[in-house]
Amino acid sequence: xxxxxxxxxxxxxxxxxxxxxxxxxxxxxVDRDPASVALVSAAGGHAAGDVAVAVADAxxxxxxxxxxxxxREVYFGAGGVLERAxxxxxxxxxxxxxxxxxREVASxxxxxxxxxxxxxxxxxxxxxxxxxLTFMVxxxxxxxxxxxxxxxxxxxxxxxxxxxxxxxxxxxCNNLILGISMIGVAEAFTLAHALGLDPQKLFDVSSTSSxxxxxxxTYCPVPGPVPSSxxxxxxxxGFTAEMMLKDxxxxxxxxxxxxxxxxxxxxxxxxxxxxxxxxxxxKDFSAIIKMLET
Numbered sequence: 001x002x003x004x005x006x007x008x009x010x011x012x013x014x015x016x017x018x019x020x021x022x023x024x025x026x027x028x029x030v031d032r033d034p035a036s037v038a039l040v041s042a043a044g045g046h047a048a049g050d051v052a053v054a055v056a057d058a059x060x061x062x063x064x065x066x067x068x069x070x071x072r073e074v075y076f077g078a079g080g081v082l083e084r085a086x087x088x089x090x091x092x093x094x095x096x097x098x099x100x101x102x103r104e105v106a107s108x109x110x111x112x113x114x115x116x117x118x119x120x121x122x123x124x125x126x127x128x129x130x131x132x133l134t135f136m137v138x139x140x141x142x143x144x145x146x147x148x149x150x151x152x153x154x155x156x157x158x159x160x161x162x163x164x165x166x167x168x169x170x171x172x173c174n175n176l177i178l179g180i181s182m183i184g185v186a187e188a189f190t191l192a193h194a195l196g197l198d199p200q201k202l203f204d205v206s207s208t209s210s211x212x213x214x215x216x217x218t219y220c221p222v223p224g225p226v227p228s229s230x231x232x233x234x235x236x237x238g239f240t241a242e243m244m245l246k247d248x249x250x251x252x253x254x255x256x257x258x259x260x261x262x263x264x265x266x267x268x269x270x271x272x273x274x275x276x277x278x279x280x281x282x283k284d285f286s287a288i289i290k291m292l293e294t
Contacts, residue, residue: 005058009036013064015128016154018043023153028054052079060090068101091116099165106164115143120171124239132156138167175247179268181215186289221286230284242281245272
């Protein structure tokens with residue numbers, strides 16, 4: 001059993017922390033929302049008063065935060081992780097943030113002699129609850145070896161993507177594919193409707209031919225063909241449109257820094273911005289089809 005500090009126990013971090021509790025670990029949770037901490041406590045975890053208290057005796061520190069600014073605050077701030085972590089602590093940031101911040105935090109941790117991993121996840125809230133997440137891990141072999149037993153309690157797949165920041169790079173590239181492909185699938189079903197083609201028939205064709213992709217066969221954006229997709233639950237997330245927009249913007253920033261042209265990614269970011277502006281931000285990202293249908 002390990003003593004774990006878990007900072008950020010919202011929609012994703014909460015179920016992840018609870019899975020660690022249920023695996024027998026001593027989890028101390030911190031979040032700005034007391035109700036989120038209470039859920040972890042009810043599952044057998046502990047409410048820590050603040051980051052400094054949670055981190056002080058923790059063997060492993062996990063963070064799941066909204067953006068790079070919050071990650072910098074939690075790690076670099078007064079009473080933060082880097083100031084208060086014990087000398088042998090393992091640090092694992094599961095947030096999805098910009099690559100530059102991930103590498104800056106990792107460099108600062110390394111300077112203190114701490115193992116630090118960036119380990120963003122794929123799988124959404126459902127994957128967090130079911131402990132079937134995919135972890136994309138950047139960092140050292142030694143750090144991953146230490147983290148593996150904990151990660152395997154929260155996810156099904158752990159991929160070592162390389163050095164610091166490469167976990168974030170993998171996440172941004174993966175979600176660039178996902179955002180673009182969902183728009184393509186949504187456009188196809190919108191066109192099929194206009195042409196009088198039954199959506200089930202399009203699904204039957206495309207799911208067994210060259211149009212096959214995850215956005216179609218697992219997350220179909222129209223009700224019916226895939227009963228488990230958010231389209232059958234009024235697009236309750238999953239993974240919200242505003243979170244997809246965040247990741248597409250991060251990908252565009254990374255593309256700009258790297259001097260890489262991503263015209264489809266840029267177009268996808270514009271379309272998701274329109275969807276969020278149109279009131280779909282809290283819906284699942286597959287609800288982009290509702291904007292295309294209007």
